[in-house]
Amino acid sequence: MIDLIHVTKHFGDAVAVDDISLSVARGELCVLVGTSGCGKSTTLRMINRLIEHSEGEIHIDGQQIREFREESLRRRMGYAIQSTGLFPHWTVARNIGLVPRLLKWPAARIQARVEELMALLGLDLEEFADKYPHQLSGGQAQRVGVARALAADPDILLMDEPFGALDPLTREGLQEELRELQGRLEKTIVFVTHDMDEALRLADHLVVMHQGRIKQQGRPLELLREPADAFVESLLGGEGRGLKEAALLPVSQRMLPLGPRLLARERIGQQASLREALSLMLWRHAERLTVVDDDDLPVGELSLRRLVGVRSDD
Ligand SMILES: Nc1ncnc2c1ncn2[C@@H]1O[C@H](COP(=O)(O)OP(=O)(O)OP(=O)(O)O)[C@@H](O)[C@H]1O
Ligand SMILES: [Mg+2]
Incomplete structure (x- = not known):
């Protein structure tokens, strides 16, 4: 253009x-x-x-x-x-x-x-x-x-x-x-x-x-x-x-598939940014979040360690 x-x-x-x-x-x-x-x-x-x-x-x-x-x-x-x-x-x-x-x-x-x-x-x-x-x-x-x-x-x-x-x-x-x-x-x-x-x-x-x-x-x-x-x-x-960078990446970029563990109590939408995820974790003292889709169905989980330590392209 x-x-x-x-x-x-x-x-x-x-x-x-x-x-x-x-x-x-x-x-x-x-x-x-x-x-x-x-x-x-x-x-x-x-x-x-x-x-x-x-x-x-x-x-x-x-x-x-x-x-x-x-x-x-x-x-x-x-x-x-x-x-x-x-x-x-x-x-x-x-x-x-x-x-x-x-x-x-x-x-x-x-x-x-x-x-x-x-x-x-x-x-x-x-x-x-x-x-x-x-x-x-x-x-x-x-x-x-x-x-x-x-x-x-x-x-x-x-x-x-x-x-x-x-x-x-x-x-x-x-x-x-x-x-x-x-x-x-x-x-x-x-x-x-x-x-x-x-x-x-x-x-x-x-x-x-x-x-x-x-x-x-x-x-x-x-x-x-x-x-x-x-x-x-x-x-x-x-x-x-x-x-x-975290503010720009959606949660879906770094979440892991749902494992055998119990679902974490705190939930976050997969479109939310990693920065939002981080503030939720800090606010709620949660080490893990359950990631949900638009219909509120669990699709994955996100851990604090993964959020801060691992790059999305790893
Ligand atoms: N009409 C002009 N005559 C002479 N020099 C000019 C004229 N307009 C801009 N300049 C010069 O060109 C350079 C670039 O200016 P410009 O206005 O594009 O900068 P800018 O990146 O928009 O800066 P700012 O963030 O301060 O607005 C500057 O050194 C400025 O002094
Ligand atoms: Mg200018």
Whole structure:
């Protein structure tokens, strides 16, 4: 869906993005993560041509972005940013309807779309449609920003630290909603963050950048298991990596078949993460858990030793 092929961006003599190649498949959530100034935002803005790349090629659906008309890029790509970029003197409804209005949709269709998006993002129409951005909480404003990015039903969403300004709880809530939305709407998303926990929670495809270059990319678990170098490893959390990995693996990956022993009293669903399993064990002082399927039928067991000591691919 999105291909960057040996893409470089110079600002004068400075190289902001240095020969990066990257592919994002349709329906995939790709996260760019890295230290401040490493070129994440520049990369994102080259995809929607807010910034022109200097060298290399960028393709959308196999077609060079230079060949797209501005209007079709705007229609196909939603863009959400940390500061939300909402217009302060426009109501929530008007802000959300911005791109459809630029695309000259009829008023009734814009109205219907705004209502649909507000419902989708849990913004009560009565309460919020006529409010102004300064009357919203940070989380509400970011929802409006995301709704606006979705307004013209783009197949690609570009998100630059869209949840950056939020407290951890609201942030986790929105991350979950985003994953859920993505599953439902099948958007292709490129998401920028410098928060590794957020990156690991969201990414299908994780790209670690440093000083304009890609240090490593792949599935989050691949990076956690085999960081390419000390930089990637430290960014991934160094020694604490095991726990992050545990948060991503489902219980079913490490459980053993049911043995002849009595079933352990505490139960956990096979889709739960190993981190959840660990907290249940610690909370209940249980050394073993019975793993159950969606119908609550026992399918295996998980021991503390196996959880902490044995790798899933052993
Ligand atoms: N318009 C510009 N003109 C000159 N230099 C720029 C411009 N935009 C970005 N840069 C430089 O390019 C480099 C990459 O910037 P970019 O904004 O992509 O970083 P980033 O990874 O998004 O950082 P952050 O996490 O702080 O947002 C930086 O060194 C920055 O100073
Ligand atoms: Mg940035």
